[in-house]
Amino acid sequence: MAWHEFERSVVLDSRNVAGARAALFNWQVHRDAGLRVTPCCPITLGQNATLIWAWGIVRVTAPVQVIAITEDGFTYRALPGHPEEGEETFTLRQDADGSVRFTVSARSRPATWWARIGTPLTSLVQRRITDRYLGAARRLP
Template structure:
């Protein structure tokens, strides 16, 4: 079976400079302190608990994030919900930074990539959650949504991070 192509050419760009021509956003919040918190938050992120905690997780091919994993998030409620397919582009497993990025596949209402990560800062023992994304509308209804769609993305990023406070 052929893999569906990502809906954008700049695959992996959340690992560096975000490409022009997209809406960019980044939410970075301190969630606490200590290596134990970092380890727990890293495990939670890699087990899709950010998506599960916000209620948008639908399916994934693997129990833990790995490059190439297909996952689907469910956006909206009831019969109007949209199943948005994604594939994990890369994972982060640095000693002080863990997480993963997924990119959109055909059928997703947006085109782009999103990174979900946690960082440990040994200099002050702090732990920070990070969501970084670039996207642009891929459907008529997300184009029509304009600023409301972007506001919803920011709200979801804050909700993702809030799930780590309760893990």
């Protein structure tokens, strides 16, 4: 299957870059987007975490590993057992005008049999979760 790539950004209400970064690096965007993150601790390079998304009786676990950390954000890759194969990057940058921009970029494709047969649905879920990340970022300190 072909890779799906996207990048989406939102300008935050806050100009508190330090507070927003601290929240990002503590999985706050993910938790505020409705995911449970285990373990729930500050992000470290090489850290494995499991993102758990539940909707009614449906529960999806998505193991990831943090593969890059910069001053502006981090990248994780999907591990075996994740419905998708690929990487996702979360960054916070201050623009020249002082505004703070949060960006999510990803490159992925279905990894499990059920994600492959349900591609339209899994793409919709990925878009919804990205929308939730962007909404959660708007509420960062």
